[in-house]
Amino acid sequence: METGFRPVGRGGLPSRRDGMDLVQAGDGYRDSADTVFNPSVELRSSDRMLDILDRDMEPQQARMILQGAIFGDLAQQRKVFNSMIDSWPRLQKAIAELKRAARRAPWKVLAWALRGEKPDEEAERIAKMVENGMWSMKPRPEYNELGFEEIIEALVDGYLCGHEVLQWEWTMTENGWMPRCATLLTARHYGYPSIDDTVDRLMLDRTGGKRGTLDLEDFPQHNFLIAVNRAHGGHPTVAAPLRALLPYWMAAKYGLRWMMDYTQIFGVPFRHGKAADKKAQAAMAAAFSKMSQRGYIITEPGSEVATLNGGTTSGQSLPQRELIKLADEQCDIFILGQSLTSSQGEKGSQALGTVHMGVRQDVIVGLCDWIGGVLTRQLAPAILYWNFRKNAPEAPGIWAEWPEEINQKERSEILGNLKGAGFKMGRDWGYQYMGIPIPSEHEPLLFEEAEAPTDPSNPNPPEDEDDLSKAKEKKKAKVAASDAGGWELFAEDSGTLGIPRREMPQILSSNRAAMVQFLRSRGIESREETVDPSTLKPTQAEFAPAKVDAARNYQSGNRAILISEDNHVVDGHHQWLSTNEPIRVIRLMAPIARVLMMTHRMPSTQVAASIREDLDDGAALKAEAEQFYQQLTTTLKEGSVTDWKAVAMLMAVGFADGASADGKEPADG
Numbered sequence: 001m002e003t004g005f006r007p008v009g010r011g012g013l014p015s016r017r018d019g020m021d022l023v024q025a026g027d028g029y030r031d032s033a034d035t036v037f038n039p040s041v042e043l044r045s046s047d048r049m050l051d052i053l054d055r056d057m058e059p060q061q062a063r064m065i066l067q068g069a070i071f072g073d074l075a076q077q078r079k080v081f082n083s084m085i086d087s088w089p090r091l092q093k094a095i096a097e098l099k100r101a102a103r104r105a106p107w108k109v110l111a112w113a114l115r116g117e118k119p120d121e122e123a124e125r126i127a128k129m130v131e132n133g134m135w136s137m138k139p140r141p142e143y144n145e146l147g148f149e150e151i152i153e154a155l156v157d158g159y160l161c162g163h164e165v166l167q168w169e170w171t172m173t174e175n176g177w178m179p180r181c182a183t184l185l186t187a188r189h190y191g192y193p194s195i196d197d198t199v200d201r202l203m204l205d206r207t208g209g210k211r212g213t214l215d216l217e218d219f220p221q222h223n224f225l226i227a228v229n230r231a232h233g234g235h236p237t238v239a240a241p242l243r244a245l246l247p248y249w250m251a252a253k254y255g256l257r258w259m260m261d262y263t264q265i266f267g268v269p270f271r272h273g274k275a276a277d278k279k280a281q282a283a284m285a286a287a288f289s290k291m292s293q294r295g296y297i298i299t300e301p302g303s304e305v306a307t308l309n310g311g312t313t314s315g316q317s318l319p320q321r322e323l324i325k326l327a328d329e330q331c332d333i334f335i336l337g338q339s340l341t342s343s344q345g346e347k348g349s350q351a352l353g354t355v356h357m358g359v360r361q362d363v364i365v366g367l368c369d370w371i372g373g374v375l376t377r378q379l380a381p382a383i384l385y386w387n388f389r390k391n392a393p394e395a396p397g398i399w400a401e402w403p404e405e406i407n408q409k410e411r412s413e414i415l416g417n418l419k420g421a422g423f424k425m426g427r428d429w430g431y432q433y434m435g436i437p438i439p440s441e442h443e444p445l446l447f448e449e450a451e452a453p454t455d456p457s458n459p460n461p462p463e464d465e466d467d468l469s470k471a472k473e474k475k476k477a478k479v480a481a482s483d484a485g486g487w488e489l490f491a492e493d494s495g496t497l498g499i500p501r502r503e504m505p506q507i508l509s510s511n512r513a514a515m516v517q518f519l520r521s522r523g524i525e526s527r528e529e530t531v532d533p534s535t536l537k538p539t540q541a542e543f544a545p546a547k548v549d550a551a552r553n554y555q556s557g558n559r560a561i562l563i564s565e566d567n568h569v570v571d572g573h574h575q576w577l578s579t580n581e582p583i584r585v586i587r588l589m590a591p592i593a594r595v596l597m598m599t600h601r602m603p604s605t606q607v608a609a610s611i612r613e614d615l616d617d618g619a620a621l622k623a624e625a626e627q628f629y630q631q632l633t634t635t636l637k638e639g640s641v642t643d644w645k646a647v648a649m650l651m652a653v654g655f656a657d658g659a660s661a662d663g664k665e666p667a668d669g
Helices: 045-051 059-071 075-087 089-103 121-135 148-161 241-265 278-289 319-336 349-391 408-420 427-434 465-482 509-520 545-553 573-577 592-601 618-638 644-653
Strands: 107-110 163-173 176-184 224-228 270-274 304-308 397-400 526-531 561-564 569-571 583-588
Touching: 059 075, 059 241, 075 089, 075 148, 075 241, 089 148, 089 241, 089 319, 089 349, 107 121, 121 176, 121 349, 121 592, 148 163, 148 176, 148 224, 148 241, 148 349, 176 349, 224 349, 241 319, 270 278, 319 349, 349 397, 408 427, 509 526, 509 592, 545 573, 569 573, 569 592
Parallel strands: 561 583
Antiparallel strands: 107 397, 163 176, 163 224, 270 304, 526 583, 561 569
């Protein structure tokens, strides 16, 4: 099977503009392989010289620029905003926090359905198609191209600056026409028409203002992502949220400059000079201006100098310092919703910190809702348009779905009270209420039921030592066989993505539970299934026949392998190849591109793992698992648990999600 991008003829390309009649654009394609659209705006290296920032902008200059935005030219206003971010560390830090939070939000594609109804199969298929397009972009960083997560960050800038415009570059893939990347347009390339009888709307300027004035035309539909945000009911040209912070930026900027000017004379008293004539007056004024560096002056005869205590002996009480502090506090409140230093009052810092995080989360949720609206109304319809034209189905939604916060300790107490009051509760409902997945039939449990005591008068006969020795030798031989090497490539028609095994994530059994929770917190749910192995596709490029044989003969467990939503094997290739029978899987509900991206970000994920890890996690893992198990048991008995959420997570997935206390479960590569 051919993977990646494949060339097609010019006649197979959709039109570059949003016309309902299919036309061949001619100059709308790249010449290399006819596989992608040329962007509508070609950015050149010389263009960046037109966006030089003025970090020493005067207040009157900034005021005139903001007033001039009403005439539709947004470029100068954006320069002011960029200067603010570039020269105000507190503002840059606050925006970076928003970007990190939005980037890590649990983004999901929700299939379209009428309210109260479930999506049909076609809607689910369309949703998967859009999700593949989102997470399979292949930007080139050296060309300043953006993938999905970088697009999220760019939209955060648009949320604060009022406008952001990105253009798509489309390419033909095995899944249809998909965006390969996006590029960011500067504010010189879009604006509003001058005040006349023209319909007021945001328009495109392909020249970037090089002709000295805006040369505007309508945006070609489905080729751009246009984000507009208003902080109030005014026109978008004068309603950008960051405009409200401009006075505080000026206060911080010039307060810092003034404070630096006076830093060298903290504690030095004022001088009062009496000059004998004009010449002495000029000399004395010049000397005073350099007093912080020289510490003395020489005057004409008849001149007199007196020292006066100005009451300021340090920089702590300078008004400039208060200006900077005020500006930083307003920045935190405006961007993040709350500042720990802004209104503590009589409340304790811990309680205030809790309130601060709650307000900050509300700001992040609101920001992601706005970003989701932009993506839902533009990115999803664009993908469907280029693939279905006039018959495009209803577009799915692209939203951040935040998981419900569950207080495990509080809910445990509620269940105990309900039980004491005689309420009857279903087992399935109880697991759902606690946010704990129901363990599968063969899944090892964290807390096994106590076994009946052995009758001392009739003890079980011990195992035959010879049999035990033979079993150990047999297992040792199997592990040694897995080290034999002899790697072979998967066939081209197997559907493999061709990723070298050394670059694949290696996930030990002991890390399965943490991995599931790590992905779930980032919007990737999982579920256990039993599937036909012939429906699965490899992800890595090679496999070892000796390891397949070793996995086929392994008798110490039936661990589920990990697969993606689109049936690619994530972890467990050799276990998958070792059987033709239905196999247990944990399906991670995201395309393989996103699954690999997220699993590599998990701190405990390894690459180029030892071959031995595929069959036995080793004695060190066994000792660590047994020690942790004993510590947890002792803690529960003593009633000194403080992290109930962690305990509930362990109970939910079983001990290490498939690794029993003896650490015998395999971890296939």
